[in-house]
Amino acid sequence: MSATQAPDTLVQAARGAALAAAREAGVNNSTASVARPDPRLRLADCPAPLDARLTGQTRLPGRAVVRVSCPAAPGWSVHLPVTVQASGAVLVAARPLPRGHRMQASDLRRQTTELGALAGQYLVDDAAAVGQSLRRSVGAGERLTPAVLQAPVLVRRGEPVTVQLQSPAFAIRTTGKAMANGAEGDRIGVENATTRRVVQGTVTGEGKVTVEF
Structure with a gap:
């Protein structure tokens, strides 16, 4: 055999x-x-x-x-x-937090749990949460997931913004009005306060839009 x-x-x-x-x-x-x-x-x-x-x-x-x-x-x-x-320490809210709150390190704490039961819906790195804003309110001890967080809105429709007009040859700052809400990296329209012309730019900071030529 x-x-x-x-x-x-x-x-x-x-x-x-x-x-x-x-x-x-x-x-x-x-x-x-x-x-x-x-x-x-x-x-x-x-x-x-x-x-x-x-x-x-x-x-x-x-x-x-x-x-x-x-x-x-x-x-x-x-x-x-x-x-x-596998068990691991995942991020949870250190206290009740409202919708739209921009996350800081002090808002976070860790809780050890079985990771397999979470189907990948968890965060372990502070950098993945700090600076993000909440899509909805969360309770103390509630697990934070990618679906709960979003990039914060840095410019809001109808509000004034600083517009950086730049090209390889020059860079000019002026003021304008945001035509839409935008998070960092979003493309939105901005109306030049002087010419009333609407151009497309990229949100680059709090109340800041960069327009490249």
Whole structure:
């Protein structure tokens, strides 16, 4: 009778691939549980090291499928479900905050939780939150997510703005009126206070729009 591949080697290969993928995704201190192969499965013993890699688009931590294959003859493959778990400190609101509030470092604190259950909807870096504004009010201890935050409005429709008119040859400052709300990097129309001409510019700061020629 020909030798068969030990089921434990399949599980070990799948676990190693899942943990390696988690590390590449920046997930540290993770664990992986692997579904054992069907006990009726009989695979020929592989003469080469097993190849194991995640299939499809997967967000880790969470559920995934690992394809374990024999890269040499007889060339079989099997798919094993895995679950990667990891805990981490995510950002939550340090106190109740109103809609439109512009986030500061003092508004944040960290709370350790199981990351896999959050489906990627969390923040771990202060830089991702500080300077952003809230789309809605949040309660004390509420987890902050990308969907709750947005770039702050730096200019508002109908309000005066400083307009920087610039080209490779010159730069002139004048005043104007914003024709729309805008966050940093947004393109909006501004009406020149002197000529009443409306031109398109880029929001570059609080009450500032740059128009390039």
